Amino acid sequence: xxxxxxxxxxxxxKERSLLTLVGVVLAIGSFVALVSxxxxxxxxxxxxxxSREVHIYVTGSRTSTLPVSPLGGSGASGVSLPRExxxxxxxxxxxxxxxxxxxxxxxxxxxxxxxxxxxxQVGAVFxxxxxxxxxxxxxxxxASVVRGEPEPETTPSxxxxxPLLPEAPETTPQSxxxxxxxxxxxxxxxLQDEVAELRQRGFLIIxxxxxxxxxxxxxxxxxxxxxxxxxxxxxxxxxxxxxxxxWLTLDDExxxxxxxxxxxxxxxxxxxDQEAVGDYTGARRIKVLTRxxxxxxxxxxxxxxxxxxVAVSMVGVxxxxxxxxxxxxxxxxxxxxxxxxxxxxxxxxxxISMTILYEATFLNVxxxxxxxxxxxxxxxxxxxxxxLLLEIPYPMAGITPMLLLQALGLSFLVGIVGAIIPCxxxxxxxxxxxxxxxx
Amino acid sequence: xxxxxxxVHKVYKTGHRPNKVLDGVDLRVPSGQFVAVTGPSGxxxxxxxxxxxxxxxxxxxEIHLGNRDVARDGExxxxxIRLKHIGFVFQDFRxxxxxxxxxxxxxxxxxxxxxxxxxxxxxxELLRLINLERERDQLTGTLSGGQKQKVAIARAxxxxxxxxxxxxxxxxxxxxxxxxxLEVLQSINRSRTLTTIMVTHDPQAAAFAERRLVLxxxxxxxxxxxxxx
Numbered sequence: 001x002x003x004x005x006x007x008x009x010x011x012x013x014k015e016r017s018l019l020t021l022v023g024v025v026l027a028i029g030s031f032v033a034l035v036s037x038x039x040x041x042x043x044x045x046x047x048x049x050x051s052r053e054v055h056i057y058v059t060g061s062r063t064s065t066l067p068v069s070p071l072g073g074s075g076a077s078g079v080s081l082p083r084e085x086x087x088x089x090x091x092x093x094x095x096x097x098x099x100x101x102x103x104x105x106x107x108x109x110x111x112x113x114x115x116x117x118x119x120x121q122v123g124a125v126f127x128x129x130x131x132x133x134x135x136x137x138x139x140x141x142x143a144s145v146v147r148g149e150p151e152p153e154t155t156p157s158x159x160x161x162x163p164l165l166p167e168a169p170e171t172t173p174q175s176x177x178x179x180x181x182x183x184x185x186x187x188x189x190x191l192q193d194e195v196a197e198l199r200q201r202g203f204l205i206i207x208x209x210x211x212x213x214x215x216x217x218x219x220x221x222x223x224x225x226x227x228x229x230x231x232x233x234x235x236x237x238x239x240x241x242x243x244x245x246x247w248l249t250l251d252d253e254x255x256x257x258x259x260x261x262x263x264x265x266x267x268x269x270x271x272x273d274q275e276a277v278g279d280y281t282g283a284r285r286i287k288v289l290t291r292x293x294x295x296x297x298x299x300x301x302x303x304x305x306x307x308x309x310v311a312v313s314m315v316g317v318x319x320x321x322x323x324x325x326x327x328x329x330x331x332x333x334x335x336x337x338x339x340x341x342x343x344x345x346x347x348x349x350x351x352i353s354m355t356i357l358y359e360a361t362f363l364n365v366x367x368x369x370x371x372x373x374x375x376x377x378x379x380x381x382x383x384x385x386x387x388l389l390l391e392i393p394y395p396m397a398g399i400t401p402m403l404l405l406q407a408l409g410l411s412f413l414v415g416i417v418g419a420i421i422p423c424x425x426x427x428x429x430x431x432x433x434x435x436x437x438x439x
Numbered sequence: 440x441x442x443x444x445x446x447v448h449k450v451y452k453t454g455h456r457p458n459k460v461l462d463g464v465d466l467r468v469p470s471g472q473f474v475a476v477t478g479p480s481g482x483x484x485x486x487x488x489x490x491x492x493x494x495x496x497x498x499x500x501e502i503h504l505g506n507r508d509v510a511r512d513g514e515x516x517x518x519x520i521r522l523k524h525i526g527f528v529f530q531d532f533r534x535x536x537x538x539x540x541x542x543x544x545x546x547x548x549x550x551x552x553x554x555x556x557x558x559x560x561x562x563x564e565l566l567r568l569i570n571l572e573r574e575r576d577q578l579t580g581t582l583s584g585g586q587k588q589k590v591a592i593a594r595a596x597x598x599x600x601x602x603x604x605x606x607x608x609x610x611x612x613x614x615x616x617x618x619x620x621l622e623v624l625q626s627i628n629r630s631r632t633l634t635t636i637m638v639t640h641d642p643q644a645a646a647f648a649e650r651r652l653v654l655x656x657x658x659x660x661x662x663x664x665x666x667x668x
Contacts (some may be wrong), residue, residue, distance in 0.1 A: 001542070001549040008537035341533040344494055345547045345594065346522025348515070432495045435529070436485070 002351060006358035009331065017363055020327040024367025024411055025374050027320035031313040032375025032399065032407050033382050038306040040398030042299070049295050054098075054125050055256050056248040057289045058089060058263065080242030081286060083235075088270055089246055091262050093255045096124040099243040101234050116231040117247075125247050256290040263288050317410060320367075324418030328360050332422035339426050340434030353423040360422075361415035368411020372404055440505050440524065440601035440634050442468040442491065447500030447510075449486055460486045462657030464500070468650075470601075471632035473625065475639055475648030477662070482654045484638040485606050491636060492527050492604045493517040504602060522551050526595030530607035532587040534579040540590045541566065541575040548597040558597070565593035569623055585616025592623055596631075603627070605637040609644050621647040 010017050060081065089097045101116035117125070235241065250256060267286050289297060332339070339352050379397045449461040460483030468474050478484050489495040490502055493509050502510045509520060521527075534543045541562050548558035566572045569589040571582075579587055588608055595603055605624060609617040625647050628635045637648060645651050651662040 001546055001555075004542075005535070005537060005546075012537055337533075338535055341529075341535070342546075343518075344492070344521065344527050344529075344533070345550075346518065346525075346598070347547075347550050348518045348522075351550060432486075432489050435489070435494065435533075 002355050003358050003362075006355050006362055009335070009355070009359050010363050013331065016327055016330065020323050020363055021367045021370070023323035024320045024364050024414060025371040027313075027316035027414070028368045028371025028407050028411050029374035029378050030316045031410060032372060032403065033378040033397070034309040034313040035306075035406075036375075036379045036397040036399045036403055037382060037386065038302075038309040039400065039403060042302045042306060043398050046295065046299070049291075049298055052125055052247070053249055054247040054294075055250040055253045055291050056094075056260055056263070057291075057294045058085065058246040058248065058267070059287055059289065060244065061285045061287045081244065081246065082242050085246060085267070085270070085286075088266055089248060089263060091259060091266065093251050093259050095249040095251050096121060098125055098247040098249075099231060100245045100247055101231055101241075102244045103234070116234045118231050124249050253291070256292075260288050260290055317414060320364075321414050321417050324360060324364055324414055325421060327363070328356060328418050328422040329425075331359070332356060332425055336426070336429060336434050337437060340429055340431050343429065343431055344435060349427045352426050353419075356422050356426060357416065357419045360419035361412055364411045364415030364418065365408070368408050368414075371411060372407055375399075375407065441470045441503075442466070442602065442634060442636070443501070443503035444491075445501040445503075447487075447490065447497045447502060449483070449490065449495075449497050451486070459657055461490075461497070464654075464657070464659050466652070466659055468634055468636065470634055471628070473628040473635045473637070473647075473649040474652060475637045475645035475650070476652045476654055476659070477639055477642065477645050478654035480640065483657060484640075484654050487654065488604050488606050488636065488638050491602070492525055493521050494527075522547060523598055524601050526592075526598070526600040526603045528588070528591050528595050528603070528605040528608045530610040532579075532584075532591045532611075534587055534591055534594070536578065536580050539576050539578055540571060540582065540586075543579055543590055544593045544597055546597075547594060551598050561597060562593070565596055566590075568627075569593055583616070584612050585619055588612060588616070588620050589623060592620070592627070596627065596633075599631075601634060603633050603635045605635065607639055608637060609639065609641060617641075617644065 058081065083099060086097050086099055098117055098121040103116060231243070248259075250259060267288065271286070339355075342352055342355075343349075376399060379399055383397045444464050444466040447461050447464040448459070451458045451460055460481075464487065476484050476487065486495070490497050490510075491504075493504075493512075497510050500510065501508050504520065504524065507520075509517060512520070534540075535546070538546065541559065544562035544565055545553075545555070545558040548561060549555065553561070563572070563575065566575050569592065571586055571589055571593075574582060574586060574590075579590060582590065588611075592605075592608070603624075608624065609620055612620060621644055624635060624637065627633055628649075635648075637644070639645050650664045653660045653662045
């Protein structure tokens with residue numbers, strides 16, 4: 001009966017209820033849309049980092065730990081680690097030390113993340129590189145790569161490169177589905193015919209890279225591809241440059257903490273020596289991170305973005321709370337006489353409060369359910385918009401059942417909070433005063 | 440239910456001026472008696488009813504309903520007493536406009552814990568008693584004044600109270616409806632031995648009661664007693 005009364009009370013002032021409903025729909029919808037974007041991106045980054053077989057990272061203290069992408073991007077902090085560290089880092093238990101340069105290239109449509117490392121060592125950090133079949137691993141997409149022949153006179157080969165990629169297909173792909181996360185990148189020169197054909201199909205073309213051998217790989221970062229480039233091509237152009245990171249694989253990851261401590265001691269000693277001879281002024285600007293720490297650090301970066309998006313959506317939720325509270329207050333003040341009558345015929349304060357709570361939660365949860373549908377729709381639109389704006393070629397947002405439950409819970413909470421003050425007012429109602437006033 | 444008041448005082452503040460409406464009221468109403476309280480406007484008739492109905496507390500004095508001094512009880516207990524032992528009828532009916540006649544009657548019963556089916560069954564019996572069976576599914580806004588007041592009486596009787604308090608129950612009714620409502624009250628009082636206290640400014644309405652009291656200057660005075668009614 002109380003629920004029925006609350007339901008009818010909602011319908012008694014349809015215009016006001018509708019306006020409140022719209023507020024809740026917008027708030028819950030924006031919450032779903034914004035949080036799903038943040039959650040989707042976080043998940044993607046975690047998958048990419050998790051897919052590397054790297055157990056310890058040695059990196060500049062301010063280098064971004066986000067995966068190679070336009071966002072964390074090129075990741076270079078300006079700190080260049082001396083290449084000679086490669087030998088220092090080879091301690092007992094370390095399987096391989098892979099120097100890495102994180103860079104990017106401008107392209108007609110996007111920034112291309114570039115990960116430069118020695119192709120001899122690709123297999124060490126991306127173990128399924130050559131034979132990988134697991135979708136979560138970084139699998140080369142043969143159909144998406146067209147390799148060209150380097151021009152010997154203009155682009156000297158950095159040396160023999162291992163056959164990392166399967167042979168390129170004889171024909172260009174007929175169609176590329178966004179679901180497959182495949183984007184063809186053309187690497188090399190003298191590929192005018194292929195370029196023309198692929199351009200007609202609207203594919204991304206890079207005609208002129210500063211190195212002559214490369215590959216693409218799937219990625220779960222901000223873009224769905226990265227370019228792997230031979231680090232030798234970079235170092236050839238700037239023989240004096242250092243590298244951005246060293247990626248270490250260990251024989252046994254359980255030894256990561258011990259090896260990290262050992263490496264830190266060795267690096268400190270090295271930096272002390274450099275400082276003593278005045279060769280190195282950037283002392284103490286190297287950090288050693290285990291995989292877990294690196295992921296935590298990336299999550300911290302992502303956390304800021306997530307917090308920002310949650311904060312923005314919370315503004316909407318606060319507005320919804322205010323609207324709901326305002327509606328319930330107006331409704332309560334209008335019905336003080338009725339509530340006094342209910343009290344007079346024996347309804348307890350708890351029952352009256354329940355009526356108000358039912359009314360508020362009914363209104364808000366209804367708004368929440370519609371908000372979920374609206375939010376799902378808005379997420380799709382937002383996803384497309386962000387994709388177009390930032391040229392992200394795949395859906396970024398991740399709407400999960402948990403997110404929908406959270407949003408529904410939030411709408412319930414909005415109802416509860418919106419009903420608190422009205423309940424308090426009704427609990428202190430002047431019964432006699434209201435009964436004398438008449439309805 | 441026997442009603443007993445001893446030295447009940449009540450002062451209301453009107454602006455900054457205290458207004459003494461009850462000044463040591465003493466009253467004993469035996470169980471099953473139909474009492475009418477008359478008096479000029481502002482004499483404190485409604486205040487007396489609110490005190491009896493556990494809707495307000497006296498400043499001093501005792502209010503015994505049965506063997507219990509409800510003036511000393513806390514609000515939670517008084518809520519239960521209102522729900523299960525007292526029926527209240529108001530001048531302006533105070534029916535909930537969002538509910539039908541039947542739902543208005545079943546509401547207190549359901550609050551008291553009766554099942555929906557049981558409450559509806561009892562409500563239908565009450566509607567039959569007041570000859571409003573056909574109007575049971577109408578929203579109360581569509582009923583006439585007399586019909587509304589009869590529904591309000593039925594609502595007050597839903598939980599089989601031992602005390603019925605009626606505050607100017609005919610104040611907003613025409614002559615025909617007034618008579619109907621008073622006959623219903625009289626009939627219920629007789630058939631159920633329900634202690635009934637009615638406040639009215641209308642001497643003709645008061646004449647329906649077995650005992651008539653006048654409230655003047657904060658005190659009650661006996662005006663007439665007709666034990667044959």
